[in-house]
Amino acid sequence: MPLSNPVFAELLLLASFTHWHDESSVIAGAALVSDYSSTNPYGITSYQPSNAVGDSFSFDIFVEAGTYDVTFLGHAYTNRGLASISVNGTLQYSDLDFYGFNTIVKLNRSIVIPVTGRNTITVTVVGKNSGSSAFYITLTKVWGIKV
Numbered sequence: 001m002p003l004s005n006p007v008f009a010e011l012l013l014l015a016s017f018t019h020w021h022d023e024s025s026v027i028a029g030a031a032l033v034s035d036y037s038s039t040n041p042y043g044i045t046s047y048q049p050s051n052a053v054g055d056s057f058s059f060d061i062f063v064e065a066g067t068y069d070v071t072f073l074g075h076a077y078t079n080r081g082l083a084s085i086s087v088n089g090t091l092q093y094s095d096l097d098f099y100g101f102n103t104i105v106k107l108n109r110s111i112v113i114p115v116t117g118r119n120t121i122t123v124t125v126v127g128k129n130s131g132s133s134a135f136y137i138t139l140t141k142v143w144g145i146k147v
Contacts, residue, residue: 002086082128
């Protein structure tokens with residue numbers, strides 16, 4: 001009975017979260033592929049090899065409602081795309097740009113978590129930087145802290 005007890009359920013809700021991208025659920029596009037390399041954060045990044053606008057993935061977090069400072073840790077390169085971020089189906093950003101020159105990138109945004117409990121964060125490829133040759137979104141980890 002511990003999980004059904006409201007006191008225990010309250011204790012389980014956190015004011016922060018961490019998500020490893022290789023555990024994301026693909027919504028549209030190809031299955032995630034992991035790239036193991038010492039140039040990647042933590043030695044790994046994951047991406048969808050279909051490389052197309054509309055590719056998307058999601059993950060669930062269990063946290064308190066409120067505003068969170070969120071960091072998207074990935075690997076920037078000249079073939080990376082732009083992504084949108086939605087929470088429970090509500091668009092929050094459409095300008096996460098992973099274009100760069102072979103560097104580790106930390107993209108920071110504030111997002112609103114509307115309800116206490118389970119929330120779904122969805123990342124969707126929406127385009128690419130004008131200098132980019134493709135649409136890949138390569139991530140390692142996403143984390144957030146309530147502000």
